[in-house]
Amino acid sequence: MNTPIIVNESTDKKAKPSADQLGFGKYFTDHMFIMDYDSGLGWHDPRIVPYQPIVLDPAAKVFHYGQTVFEGMKAFVASDGRILLFRPEKNLRRLNFSNHRMSIPQLDEEVALEAIRQLVLLERDWIPAEPGTSLYVRPFVIATQPALGVAPSEQYRFIVILSPVGAYYAEGINPVSIYVEPEFVRAVAGGVGNAKTAGNYAAGLIAQQEASRQGYSQVLWLDGVHRTYIEEVGSMNVFFKVGDTVLTPELNGSILDGVTRDSVIRLLKHWGIAVEQRRISIAELVEAQRNGSLTEAFGTGTAAVISPIGELYWQGEKFSVNEGRTGDLSAKIYDALTGIQRGTEPDPFGWMLELSRA
Numbered sequence: 522m523n524t525p526i527i528v529n530e531s532t533d534k535k536a537k538p539s540a541d542q543l544g545f546g547k548y549f550t551d552h553m554f555i556m557d558y559d560s561g562l563g564w565h566d567p568r569i570v571p572y573q574p575i576v577l578d579p580a581a582k583v584f585h586y587g588q589t590v591f592e593g594m595k596a597f598v599a600s601d602g603r604i605l606l607f608r609p610e611k612n613l614r615r616l617n618f619s620n621h622r623m624s625i626p627q628l629d630e631e632v633a634l635e636a637i638r639q640l641v642l643l644e645r646d647w648i649p650a651e652p653g654t655s656l657y658v659r660p661f662v663i664a665t666q667p668a669l670g671v672a673p674s675e676q677y678r679f680i681v682i683l684s685p686v687g688a689y690y691a692e693g694i695n696p697v698s699i700y701v702e703p704e705f706v707r708a709v710a711g712g713v714g715n716a717k718t719a720g721n722y723a724a725g726l727i728a729q730q731e732a733s734r735q736g737y738s739q740v741l742w743l744d745g746v747h748r749t750y751i752e753e754v755g756s757m758n759v760f761f762k763v764g765d766t767v768l769t770p771e772l773n774g775s776i777l778d779g780v781t782r783d784s785v786i787r788l789l790k791h792w793g794i795a796v797e798q799r800r801i802s803i804a805e806l807v808e809a810q811r812n813g814s815l816t817e818a819f820g821t822g823t824a825a826v827i828s829p830i831g832e833l834y835w836q837g838e839k840f841s842v843n844e845g846r847t848g849d850l851s852a853k854i855y856d857a858l859t860g861i862q863r864g865t866e867p868d869p870f871g872w873m874l875e876l877s878r879a
């Protein structure tokens with residue numbers, strides 16, 4: 522890249538939490554990456570600075586109109602010490618897709634990757650090595666111009682923070698129970714459901730709260746027009762094994778194009794398992810559960826990788842999946858993906874990017 526990244530190293534290093542304290546997104550490393558945008562200047566001043574609060578004008582557009590996007594990916598340390606990122610190019614392409622949708626200027630994906638590379642390498646001692654742990658990378662863009670007119674901001678900030686995260690499942694992968702949301706919807710085609718932007722998550726909290734009040738850990742979203750077709754589960758894409766075929770909703774404009782979703786589809790095809798990406802109605806799933814052909818269900822996302830579904834609640838009825846146990850295929854996919862990510866399994870798709878000092 523042309524502009525070198527200026528590094529201002531922290532002199533005040535934090536104590537690192539132990540692996541069992543980590544949880545998800547609770548601890549942050551000693552440094553962060555920042556780059557600013559001004560219309561006319563473009564993106565400028567890429568720098569790594571000590572992790573610290575940011576000062577923004579109260580009129581900054583992000584606070585009022587939600588002009589912001591984010592990403593999430595993971596870095597791993599392999600048993601041989603290599604530092605690996607899982608498919609970062611795909612996350613950065615999606616970041617720019619989200620930027621486009623939210624009228625935020627495009628980032629140079631090579632510059633963004635170089636920023637992540639340098640930051641992760643600087644913080645390499647923060648990458649936990651225990652099984653199931655990783656360093657979560659959270660790039661995001663916020664609109665910073667102090668102006669209340671509803672128009673795209675003329676100033677932005679691109680920031681990358683890092684968080685060491687624990688094993689998503691303390692005792693191995695366990696199925697979750699899911700509340701099929703009958704009223705609220707997450708997104709509609711033509712809206713912003715396929716962009717990773719803040720408002721989607723704020724809008725989903727109310728359903729999430731009601732689901733957890735009733736003892737369910739996640740919401741399964743139905744489509745915003747008919748409330749009939751399956752969209753996603755929580756902030757994950759969703760898959761169903763019906764007979765010998767694995768079904769997942771097609772990319773219809775209102776669901777997110779998950780990196781894990783794509784990886785699972787490619788793995789399944791590689792194994793010779795039929796995958797259908799299409800509209801799936803909740804009625805079709807209920808019917809498949811009743812006739813015994815629905816044998817597995819699972820969510821996919823960077824944080825959990827695979828989250829098996831053991832029960833669905835829909836219109837007053839509980840539908841158990843695989844008697845509430847993790848299915849063989851779900852476990853096999855989890856093991857394959859985490860093995861590739863950890864470098865303990867071959868990487869036939871070339872998904873892992875090894876970070877090395879330039």
Ligand SMILES: *Cc1c(COP(=O)(O)O)cnc(C)c1O
Nearest residue numbers: 756757758777779780781822823
């Ligand atoms: C991030 C996200 C996913 C999962 O995407 P991955 O790239 O697999 O992490 C799915 N749905 C929503 C709404 C998301 O925000």
